[in-house]
Amino acid sequence: TQEATPELVEAARRSLDARGASSTSWSMAWKVNFRARLGDAEEAYKVLNLLLRPVAELDPTTGKANGSGTENNLFSAHPPFQIDGNFGGASGIMEMLLRSETGSITPLPALPKAWAKGEITGLPVVGNATCSLSWDQSKPGSLSYLELVSHSPYRHQLTLPKGLERYELRLNGRLLQPKQLLRSGRLQLPLMKAGDKLTLTAR
Incomplete structure (x- = not known):
């Protein structure tokens, strides 16, 4: 936590910064949770939007068609379908709004x-x-x-x-x-x- 181990929190933040935001759906779900746990509200929100973007849209970071994101039926894509993104994305939203661990x-x-x-x-x-x-x-x-x-x-x-x-x-x-x-x-x-x-x- 920020209170108990601020140096580890900063190391985790730098590692996430180096990895970027856009990735496979399961990876972005993890990043939403990590950013929320770090208290990085705007970064968590940015990655959540990347996770929820339609699969056919262009990736704003590369200008190319993205392979991950969300299908029209709201299934998370790797591609193909990947449940990790759905469950992890929902978990990330909860982590942004409430913490108790x-x-x-x-x-x-x-x-x-x-x-x-x-x-x-x-x-x-x-x-x-x-x-x-x-x-x-x-x-x-x-x-x-x-x-x-x-x-x-x-x-x-x-x-x-x-x-x-x-x-x-x-x-x-x-x-x-x-x-x-x-x-x-x-x-x-x-x-x-x-x-x-x-x-x-x-x-």
Whole structure:
């Protein structure tokens, strides 16, 4: 991670830069995920667009007809059909919008400017819970609303987007005091049981 191993993060970024963006579909799917994990929102978005471009289009980096991308039926192409691009591309989109593998739920870690407003529902997170969120990049911190539904007992952490300072936090409708939960930039949430629902609403 950027916090734990910044030198490895920079090495990974340089390696990706050297490899370029356009490639086979399975490779571009990996690159979307890597760029999102690095927090490189615009690079992740650029590679995602290359992955989703129609197969017959000219490659903007070479001027030649590309062999990879997406078929008219939305199958990912190598060519021919390659499921890695479909699954990996979907994973990359999720990685751009929500992260939790570090132990802390981090909304919008690699949100590109092109996705000015939006919402997504039912994303799984570490600790057996599902998360839904909406965003508006014209607002401080971009995050408008977050809902976390627990499916088993777990004490979650939540990393707030930079710039988000005014918000309301509720657990099963009960108002919480964020200042009492904030530690090193993360909200240390109360123990949640199966069926509990936590909401964060930006003000």
